[in-house]
Amino acid sequence: MTSILVEGKVKAPLFFKLDLESKNESTMKTKSRIGMAVAALLLIGVYLFPIWSISLEAPQYPEGIGLNIWINTIEGKRPQDLQNVNGLNHYIGMKPIQPDSIAELKYMPPIIGFMLVGGLLVALFGNRKWVLSWLILFMLLAIVGLVDFYLWEYDYGHNLNPDAPIKVPGMNYQPPLIGSKKIMNFTATSLPHIGFLFALSSMVMAGGVWWLEGKNKHPKKKLNWGSKVND
Amino acid sequence: MKTKITKNWLWMLPAAAFLGVLLYGCSPNGEFGSSAEAAEKVYVAPGEYDEFYGFFSGGYNGQMGVYGLPSGRHLYTIPVFSQAPVNGYGYSEETKAMLNTTHGFVPWGDAHHPELSQTDGETDGRWIFINENNTPRIARIGLDDFRTQEIIEIPNSAGNHASSFVTPNTEYVSAATRFSIPMDEENLDNMDVSIDSYKENFKGTISFIKVSDEGKMSIDFQIMMPGFDYDLSHAGKGPSNGWSFFTSYNSEEANTLLEINASKNDKDFIAAINWKKAAEYVEQGEGRMIPGEHVRNYIDHEEGGVAKSETIDEVRVLDPRELEGIAYFLPTPKSPHGVDVDPTGQYIIAGGKLSTVIPVHSFAKMEQAIEDEDYAGEVMGIPVLTYDSILHGEVENPGLGPLHTEFDGKGNAYTTAFISSEIVKWDIENTEVLDRIDVYYSPGHLMIPGGDTQNPDGKYLVSLNKITKDRYLPTGPEMFHSAQLIDISGDKMKLLLDFPTEGEPHYAQGIAAEKVIENQKRFYKLENNTHPQATTSEKQTRVERNGNEVHVYMTTIRSHFTPDNIEGIKVGDEVYFHVTNLEQDWDVPHGFAMIGANNAELLIMPGETLTLKWEPKKVGVFPFYCTDFCSALHQEMQGYVRVSPAGSDVEVAYGTGGEMTKASVVGQ
Numbered sequence: 001m002t003s004i005l006v007e008g009k010v011k012a013p014l015f016f017k018l019d020l021e022s023k024n025e026s027t028m029k030t031k032s033r034i035g036m037a038v039a040a041l042l043l044i045g046v047y048l049f050p051i052w053s054i055s056l057e058a059p060q061y062p063e064g065i066g067l068n069i070w071i072n073t074i075e076g077k078r079p080q081d082l083q084n085v086n087g088l089n090h091y092i093g094m095k096p097i098q099p100d101s102i103a104e105l106k107y108m109p110p111i112i113g114f115m116l117v118g119g120l121l122v123a124l125f126g127n128r129k130w131v132l133s134w135l136i137l138f139m140l141l142a143i144v145g146l147v148d149f150y151l152w153e154y155d156y157g158h159n160l161n162p163d164a165p166i167k168v169p170g171m172n173y174q175p176p177l178i179g180s181k182k183i184m185n186f187t188a189t190s191l192p193h194i195g196f197l198f199a200l201s202s203m204v205m206a207g208g209v210w211w212l213e214g215k216n217k218h219p220k221k222k223l224n225w226g227s228k229v230n231d
Numbered sequence: 232m233k234t235k236i237t238k239n240w241l242w243m244l245p246a247a248a249f250l251g252v253l254l255y256g257c258s259p260n261g262e263f264g265s266s267a268e269a270a271e272k273v274y275v276a277p278g279e280y281d282e283f284y285g286f287f288s289g290g291y292n293g294q295m296g297v298y299g300l301p302s303g304r305h306l307y308t309i310p311v312f313s314q315a316p317v318n319g320y321g322y323s324e325e326t327k328a329m330l331n332t333t334h335g336f337v338p339w340g341d342a343h344h345p346e347l348s349q350t351d352g353e354t355d356g357r358w359i360f361i362n363e364n365n366t367p368r369i370a371r372i373g374l375d376d377f378r379t380q381e382i383i384e385i386p387n388s389a390g391n392h393a394s395s396f397v398t399p400n401t402e403y404v405s406a407a408t409r410f411s412i413p414m415d416e417e418n419l420d421n422m423d424v425s426i427d428s429y430k431e432n433f434k435g436t437i438s439f440i441k442v443s444d445e446g447k448m449s450i451d452f453q454i455m456m457p458g459f460d461y462d463l464s465h466a467g468k469g470p471s472n473g474w475s476f477f478t479s480y481n482s483e484e485a486n487t488l489l490e491i492n493a494s495k496n497d498k499d500f501i502a503a504i505n506w507k508k509a510a511e512y513v514e515q516g517e518g519r520m521i522p523g524e525h526v527r528n529y530i531d532h533e534e535g536g537v538a539k540s541e542t543i544d545e546v547r548v549l550d551p552r553e554l555e556g557i558a559y560f561l562p563t564p565k566s567p568h569g570v571d572v573d574p575t576g577q578y579i580i581a582g583g584k585l586s587t588v589i590p591v592h593s594f595a596k597m598e599q600a601i602e603d604e605d606y607a608g609e610v611m612g613i614p615v616l617t618y619d620s621i622l623h624g625e626v627e628n629p630g631l632g633p634l635h636t637e638f639d640g641k642g643n644a645y646t647t648a649f650i651s652s653e654i655v656k657w658d659i660e661n662t663e664v665l666d667r668i669d670v671y672y673s674p675g676h677l678m679i680p681g682g683d684t685q686n687p688d689g690k691y692l693v694s695l696n697k698i699t700k701d702r703y704l705p706t707g708p709e710m711f712h713s714a715q716l717i718d719i720s721g722d723k724m725k726l727l728l729d730f731p732t733e734g735e736p737h738y739a740q741g742i743a744a745e746k747v748i749e750n751q752k753r754f755y756k757l758e759n760n761t762h763p764q765a766t767t768s769e770k771q772t773r774v775e776r777n778g779n780e781v782h783v784y785m786t787t788i789r790s791h792f793t794p795d796n797i798e799g800i801k802v803g804d805e806v807y808f809h810v811t812n813l814e815q816d817w818d819v820p821h822g823f824a825m826i827g828a829n830n831a832e833l834l835i836m837p838g839e840t841l842t843l844k845w846e847p848k849k850v851g852v853f854p855f856y857c858t859d860f861c862s863a864l865h866q867e868m869q870g871y872v873r874v875s876p877a878g879s880d881v882e883v884a885y886g887t888g889g890e891m892t893k894a895s896v897v898g899q
Binding site: 079080083084087091165166 | 754788789814815816863864867
C-alpha cells in the first residue's frame with residue numbers, strides 16, 4: 001500500500017495542484033486527495049480478481065474442486081469444475097449454477113464502476129464530507145451484497161428438485177457464507193478472494209483519509225462523527 | 232571299529248534334521264541378508280508414486296505393459312497390435328483401422344522391443360515405439376495419453392525382429408528382417424520359388440523409418456542385405472552416432488532345421504550401417520524407388536479421433552553393391568543375439584548365444600579398419616572386417632548363453648546368461664567379470680532405466696526371465712513370466728523383488744517418472760472434440776435412419792444415457808451407437824455394452840466419442856448399460872432398445888425421461 005501511495009505522490013501533484021490546492025477550508029490536503037484517488041482506483045482490483053471462493057473437498061477429489069465468484073461471472077477453479085459441481089448437485093436436486101441467468105452478476109460491474117468514478121470525483125473535489133458519504137454508501141452496498149449472497153446460497157441449498165435421487169430428510173445443502181461446513185461427503189469452505197480484499201482495502205483507505213483529514217485540521221479537537229466538523 | 236563309525240554317522244542324522252528345520256522357510260535365493268532390507272527398498276507407501284515407469288513389451292499378447300519401479304506394480308496395459316475387448320480398441324469403428332495391413336485386418340500381433348524416443352541421446356518422454364514381429368509393423372505410442380497413435384507396416388520384410396531402435400535424436404527408428412524371404416533383384420517382390428533355393432534367392436532388408444517432429448513415421452530407405460536372419464539392433468551414440476548395428480545369425484543361409492544348420496559357423500556378423508551416409512545418398516537421389524506397398528494407420532484425438540489408413544505404394548531401396556560405405560560386417564562369435572552400444576558410444580557388445588566369450592568391438596578400431604581397408608572378405612558387396620583388428624577385448628567366463636547387455640553409466644556392463652541363468656557384471660574397459668547373481672530362471676533381455684542411452688539411471692536392473700516354474704502360486708500349465716528387480720547401486724548386485732508380467736515381455740524400457748507425469752492428459756476437452764459424429768451436449772442427441780442403417784447419437788453423463796429409450800429398430804438393421812462421454816473430469820470413463828454385440832464394449836474416456844456397431848438378430852426389447860462403475864447411481868445407468876421384425880412399421884423414436892421424439896429419416 002505504501003508503495004502505491006509513494007507512486008501517487010510523485011505523479012499526482014501536477015494534476016491536482018493547478019487550481020484545486022488553494023481553495024476554501026473544506027478542501028482536503030493533496031496527500032488526502034491522492035489517498036482518496038488510490039482508494040477509488042483500488043476498485044480496479046475487483047474487476048481483475050475473483051471476489052469470493054467456494055472450495056469443496058472430498059476423498060474422491062484429492063485435488064479439490066471449487067468455484068470462484070467474479071464480479072460478473074462464476075467460474076470453476078479449473079475450467080471443468082463448474083460442470084462437475086453442477087453434475088454433483090443434480091443428484092441432490094440443486095439447481096444448476098448458470099452464471100448467465102444470475103442478475104446480480106449483471107448489476108455488480110456498473111455499481112463498482114459507479115463507486116470507482118464517484119471515488120475519483122470525491123478526490124478531485126476534495127471534500128471530506130463526501131469521503132464519508134462515499135464510504136457509507138460503499139459499506140451499505142457491501143452489506144447488501146453479502147446478504148444477497150447469503151439468500152442466494154439459501155435458495156440453492158434449500159429449494160431442491162423433489163425428484164432428486166438423493167433425498168436426506170431435514171438436510172439442506174447451503175454452503176457457509178464464510179468458513180467451513182461439512183455437507184455429506186464434502187467439506188465446503190467459503191472465503192473472500194483477492195477481489196474482495198481490494199474492496200476492503202479501498203474502504204480502509206477511504207476511512208483512513210477521512211480520519212486523518214479530520215485529525216490534521218483539528219488536532220486538539222475530539223473527533224466527531226458526521227459532516228458538521230468542518231463547517 | 233565299523234560299529235563306531237556307523238554310530239558316529241548316525242549321530243549326525245538328528246543334527247541334520249535339526250538344521251533342516253531351522254532353515255525351512257528361508258529364502259532359497261540367499262543373496263539378500265534380510266528380506267526386510269529388500270522390502271524396504273521396493274516399498275512404495277500407499278498414495279506414493281514409483282520412481283520409474285517401466286514399459287514392458289507384451290510379446291505374444293501384442294500389447295505393452297506399464298509397471299511402476301521399484302514396486303513392480305502393474306499400472307496399465309496399452310493396447311497396440313492386438314484387439315483389446317477391455318476398451319474396444321480394434322473393435323470400435325474409430326480404432327479398427329489401426330490394425331489394417333496389406334494383408335487386411337490383422338487382429339493380433341507379437342510385440343517385442345519397446346524403445347523410448349530420445350533427444351541428445353537421452354530419453355525424453357514424448358513417445359515409445361514398439362515393433363511387431365509377425366506381420367512387420369512399428370507402432371508409436373504417445374506418452375501424453377498412453378495410446379497407440381500410429382502404426383506403420385514395413386514392406387519387403389518378414390519377421391520384424393531387429394526393431395524398433397531409435398537414433399539419438401529420434402531421427403530414425405529402424406527395422407530389419409528376422410526371416411529372409413526370396414526377393415527378386417528388380418522390385419524385391421516375394422517370389423514363388425522352391426524353399427531350398429534359399430542361397431540363390433533369399434534376401435533380407437534393413438529399414439530406416441524417419442520420425443517427424445510431430446512423430447509421423449515414413450520409410451525413408453531400405454537397404455538390401457544378404458539372406459541372413461537379422462536379430463537385434465542398437466543405434467550408435469556419441470562418437471558412433473550416425474551408425475546402427477544389427478546382429479545376424481544363419482550366415483549359413485539354411486532354410487530348414489536351423490537349430491542345427493544355422494549353428495555351424497564359428498562366427499556370424501554384426502552389420503554396421505552408416506545411416507548418415509545412407510541418408511546423404513537418399514538426399515542425392517541415389518538408390519531407386521520400387522513398388523513396396525505398405526499401410527500407415529494413425530489416430531489423432533485433436534483431429535476427430537477416428538483412425539485413418541493410408542496405403543503408400545513405393546519405397547526407396549539402396550543396394551550396398553552400388554553404394555559404397557553404407558554397410559560393413561563385423562565378424563562376431565557365434566549366432567549373436569543382442570547388440571548393445573555402451574553409454575560412451577565407443578564399444579559395441581554382442582551376446583553370442585553359443586559363444587564362450589562376450590566380444591567387445593571398438594568403434595574407433597572399426598573406423599580405422601575401414602580406413603585401412605583391412606578386410607577379411609566380402610558378402611554381397613559388403614566388406615567383412617577382420618575380427619582381431621576391431622576387437623577391444625573378450626569377456627572370459629561370462630556365463631553360458633550370453634544374450635543382452637545394459638549399462639549403469641559407471642563403466643560397468645550387465646549381461647544376461649540364459650543357460651546358466653545369471654546376470655554377470657563386468658568392467659567395460661578391462662573386460663573383467665566383477666560380480667554375478669543367479670536369476671530365476673533363464674533371463675532374456677534385461678533393463679536398466681536409460682540403460683541403452685547415453686545417460687543411464689544405474690540404480691535398478693530388471694531381469695526379464697523366460698521361465699517361471701515355481702516362482703509364484705501355480706496357475707495351471709500356463710503362467711505369467713517372471714521379472715526380477717535387482718539393486719545395482721552398490722558393488723554387489725542384490726535381488727530385491729519378484730513380480731509377474733503379462734504376456735511374454737521381451738525387451739523393456741524405463742524412464743524417470745517425472746519426465747512423463749508432466750505431459751499427462753487427464754481427459755479430452757469436449758470443446759476440442761471434432762469427431763464427425765460427436766454430440767457435445769444432450770440437446771444434440773438424436774436417432775437417424777438411413778435405409779437399414781440407424782445412427783444413434785448418444786451422450787453419457789453421470790448417471791444416464793441420452794437417449795435411453797430407443798424404438799423402431801428392426802431385425803436386419805445396422806445400428807451405430809455414436810457415444811460421446813460428456814464428462815470433463817479425471818477418471819470418469821463410461822462404458823457401453825449392448826446385449827448380443829458381436830464385437831466388444833466401448834470404454835469412452837471423458838470428452839471422447841466412440842462408436843459400436845450392432846446388428847440385432849432377434850425381436851424384443853434389449854437393454855444396454857454402462858459397464859464402468861461410474862457413480863453412486865451407476866446401476867441405474869441403463870437403457871432399452873426395442874427391436875421389431877424386419878418390415879415392421881414401428882417408427883423410430885427416442886427419448887430420456889420424457890416424451891419420445893420421432894426420429895428424422897435421412898435419404899427418404
